[in-house]
Structure formats: C-alpha cells, structure tokens
Amino acid sequence: xxxxxxxxxxxxxxxxxxxxxxxxxxxxxxxxxxxxxxxxxxxxxxxxxxxxxxxxxxxxxxxxxxxxxxxxxxxxxxxxxxxxxxxxxxxxxxxxxxxxxxxxxxxxxxxxxxxxxxxxxxxxxxxxxxxxxxxxxxxxxxxxxxxxxxxxxxxxxxxxxxxxxxxxxxxxxxxxxxxxxxxxxxxxxxxxxxxxxxxxxxxxxxxxxxxxxxxxxxxxxxxxxxxxxxxxxxxxxxxxxxxxxxxxxxxxxxxxxxxxxxxxxxxxxxxxxxxxxxxxxxxxxxxxxxxxxxxxxxxxxxxxxxxxxxxxxxxxxxxxxxxxxxxxxxxxxxxxxxxxxxxxxxxxxxxxxxxxxxxxxxxxxxxxxxxxxxxxxxxxxxxxxxxxxxxxxxxxxxxxxxxxxxxxxxxxxxxxxxxxxxxxxxxxxxxx
Numbered sequence: 001x002x003x004x005x006x007x008x009x010x011x012x013x014x015x016x017x018x019x020x021x022x023x024x025x026x027x028x029x030x031x032x033x034x035x036x037x038x039x040x041x042x043x044x045x046x047x048x049x050x051x052x053x054x055x056x057x058x059x060x061x062x063x064x065x066x067x068x069x070x071x072x073x074x075x076x077x078x079x080x081x082x083x084x085x086x087x088x089x090x091x092x093x094x095x096x097x098x099x100x101x102x103x104x105x106x107x108x109x110x111x112x113x114x115x116x117x118x119x120x121x122x123x124x125x126x127x128x129x130x131x132x133x134x135x136x137x138x139x140x141x142x143x144x145x146x147x148x149x150x151x152x153x154x155x156x157x158x159x160x161x162x163x164x165x166x167x168x169x170x171x172x173x174x175x176x177x178x179x180x181x182x183x184x185x186x187x188x189x190x191x192x193x194x195x196x197x198x199x200x201x202x203x204x205x206x207x208x209x210x211x212x213x214x215x216x217x218x219x220x221x222x223x224x225x226x227x228x229x230x231x232x233x234x235x236x237x238x239x240x241x242x243x244x245x246x247x248x249x250x251x252x253x254x255x256x257x258x259x260x261x262x263x264x265x266x267x268x269x270x271x272x273x274x275x276x277x278x279x280x281x282x283x284x285x286x287x288x289x290x291x292x293x294x295x296x297x298x299x300x301x302x303x304x305x306x307x308x309x310x311x312x313x314x315x316x317x318x319x320x321x322x323x324x325x326x327x328x329x330x331x332x333x334x335x336x337x338x339x340x341x342x343x344x345x346x347x348x349x350x351x352x353x354x355x356x357x358x359x360x361x362x363x364x365x366x367x368x369x370x371x372x373x374x375x376x377x378x379x380x381x382x383x384x385x386x387x388x389x390x391x392x393x394x395x396x397x398x399x400x401x402x403x404x405x406x407x408x409x410x411x412x413x414x415x416x417x418x419x420x421x422x423x424x425x426x427x428x429x430x431x432x
Contacts, residue, residue: 021114078122147278
C-alpha cells in the first residue's frame with residue numbers, strides 16, 4: 001500500500017512546522033542580532049552555519065531509518081529537539097545584550113539542537129514520503145510537501161512580523177513558545193498511524209554499516225553527480241538568506257516587523273513559484289524538471305540584479321523585486337526537489353533514506369557555507385564601501401552562482417518529461 005493524497009497532505013504538515021520554526025531562527029533572530037544588537041553579521045551567519053553543519057548527520061539519520069524502520073519516531077523526536085533549540089535561541093537573544101559570552105554559549109547550544117532536530121525530523125520525513133509514494137506521484141508529492149513548508153514559512157514570517165512590533169524580549173519568547181507548541185501538536189496529529197498503514201521500509205535481514213551504505217550510494221554515478229549539483233545550487237540559493245533582512249534594515253530603514261514581513265512576502269513568492277511548477281508538471285504536463293530548474297536559476301539571477309540596483313538608487317521596488325526572487329527561487333527549488341524524489345528510488349534498493357540523507361547533507365553544508373560566506377563578505381565589504389554597494393556586490397556574486405548552477409543542471413539532470421520511464425545503470429525501470 002502506498003500513500004494516498006490525504007496522507008501526503010498530512011505529512012506535508014510536518015514540513016510546514018519545520019519551515020515555521022526554522023524561519024524564526026534564520027530570519028528574525030538573525031535580523032535582531034545584526035541590527036538591533038549591532039553585532040557583526042558574520043556572528044549570526046556562523047550560528048546558522050553551525051546548525052547547517054550539524055546536519056551533516058543527515059545521512060546517518062536516513063540510513064538509520066532505512067535499517068531500523070520506525071521513521072515516525074525520528075520525525076517526532078526531531079521536532080521536539082528543534083522546538084527546544086528554537087526556544088533556547090530566542091532566550092539567548094534576551095541574554096546576549098547584557099551578558100555577551102553567556103548568550104553566545106546559549107546560542108551555540110541552541111543552534112546545535114536546531115541542526116540535530118531538523119536533520120532527524122526532516123530526513124526521516126522525506127525518506128518516508130519517497131519510499132511510500134507511488135513513482136507516478138513523487139513529483140506531485142514533492143510539490144505538495146514543499147508548498148506546505150513554504151506556506152508555513154511565509155505565514156510565520158508575516159504573523160511574527162505583525163506580532164513582534166513593538167519588539168521586546170518577552171514578546172519574542174511568547175511568540176516562540178506558542179509557535180513551538182503548535183508545531184509539536186500538528187506533527188503528532190500529522191504522523192499518527194500513517195507509517196503502519198503503508199509499506200515504506202523493506203525489512204533488513206542483516207544491518208549494514210553506515211560507511212558501507214554511503215559508499216554504495218556514492219558509487220552510483222547519478223547520485224554522485226546530483227550531489228554535486230545540489231551543493232553548488234544551494235550555495236547560490238542560500239547566499240542571500242542571512243543578509244536580506246539586514247539589507248532591508250540598514251539600506252531601506254525597515255523596522256524588525258517590516259523586514260520580517262518582507263521575508264514573508266519573499267516566501268509568498270516562493271509558494272507561488274512552487275505552485276506554478278506543480279500545476280505545470282502534474283496538471284498540464286508542461287516542460288521538464290530540468291527546464292524548470294534552469295528557468296528558476298536564471299530568473300533568480302535576474303531578480304538579484306534588480307535587488308542590488310534598487311539599493312544603489314534607493315528605488316521603490318524592493319518588495320516587488322524580492323517577491324520576484326521568491327517566485328524564481330520557488331520554481332527552482334520545487335523542480336530540484338522533484339528530481340531528488342525521483343532519483344531517491346533509483347539504484348540499490350532500501351537506500352532511499354541514505355540517498356535523501358546524502359543530498360540533505362550536501363544541501364545543509366551548502367546552506368551553512370553560503371550563509372557564512374554571504375555575511376562574512378558583507379562585513380568585509382562594509383569596511384571599504386557604503387552599505388548599498390557592499391550588499392549589492394554579494395547579491396551579484398549570488399546571481400553569477402545561479403547562472404553556473406543552471407549550466408550544471410543541463411549536464412546532470414535528465415531532459416525526459418515527468419512520468420517517462422527511463423532505465424538506470426542496471427537497466428531497471430524508474431519514474432523520473
């Protein structure tokens with residue numbers, strides 16, 4: 001038995017909760033440290049890089065759920081750890097201004113917990129969806145689950161932006177506590193009983209060591225090439241993540257609530273872009289995953305150029321250009337996730353979780369590296385340049401990386417229409 005549409009939607013609620021909590025830590029808290037606390041942008045960049053770096057454990061979580069089963073346990077426990085990390089990170093913001101080193105140590109612990117929670121919950125969830133979804137539904141399942149994640153991000157950013165003004169530490173803690181509680185309840189409701197109803201994990205007669213499992217996956221040429229693509233494209237995707245809200249605050253004078261709402265508008269654009277690709281591929285059979293990935297990368301590059309230009313002239317179109325970036329980011333992201341879901345079932349059997357973990361680790365390392373690189377570059381450039389050209393230079397570098405990612409996609413992603421059967425290296429048939 002495979003997942004039906006209602007069950008896929010339920011599992012998408014977990015993605016929604018993951019996105020809602022993570023955006024609070026990578027967007028709002030990042031802005032508060034860089035602007036309200038006047039800390040170097042590289043500091044929140046390093047903390048977010050830490051949480052992504054911890055996610056190098058994703059292959060271990062995926063492999064463990066492949067061999068031990070019971071992915072539901074890892075999903076729920078991971079969400080609980082993520083929530084604890086988010087609460088601690090918000091508390092650290094209230095401490096760091098008065099006692100810097102104490103607050104910093106709390107932040108390091110908090111972001112470590114966030115990385116562990118996202119790695120355990122997110123990888124196990126995606127592995128469950130990939131293994132329990134019929135091949136013909138995988139692209140649509142990817143669209144649904146990631147649309148719901150972006151919806152959670154956008155809704156949280158918009159709501160927190162309204163609730164956070166006027167800003168206070170107590171208000172921040174109350175918002176975080178309410179969000180975490182709601183996320184845990186929704187996660188429990190979402191996963192309850194689903195795994196027992198589907199055949200998701202093949203039984204393993206003898207456990208295989210993690211390194212052996214990783215070597216088996218890395219030996220698959222398509223899995224290896226796709227890992228390289230994921231890393232490069234995600235560096236481009238995340239380079240602006242930690243500097244966009246500080247850019248809005250320092251260059252355009254937006255308040256914390258306004259910049260958080262700008263982030264919400266961006267993620268609303270991501271939602272629209274994902275919805276467009278989902279409808280095009282699943283409903284109207286328009287285009288290919290590769291074509292949409294390339295279009296998303298090139299469109300994102302163009303939008304970043306406009307954002308950089310708006311800062312130089314103090315133009316009135318920051319929000320529309322950020323929404324445009326979100327739309328093309330969404331086009332790229334959901335297409336790449338669709339390709340990932342399709343490729344997860346290829347090659348050696350009972351390694352879906354390991355493949356998702358490998359690609360998740362590549363994404364996490366790229367996100368951490370991209371975020372740290374972006375914040376460090378801005379800090380260095382601001383020593384010699386005004387705020388607008390310093391931020392603008394980083395946005396233009398990101399645009400060039402997106403162009404490079406589009407070129408790489410032409411090399412490593414299949415041009416076959418979604419749903420066409422293609423043989424893998426062993427001659428077996430799979431949906432892609």
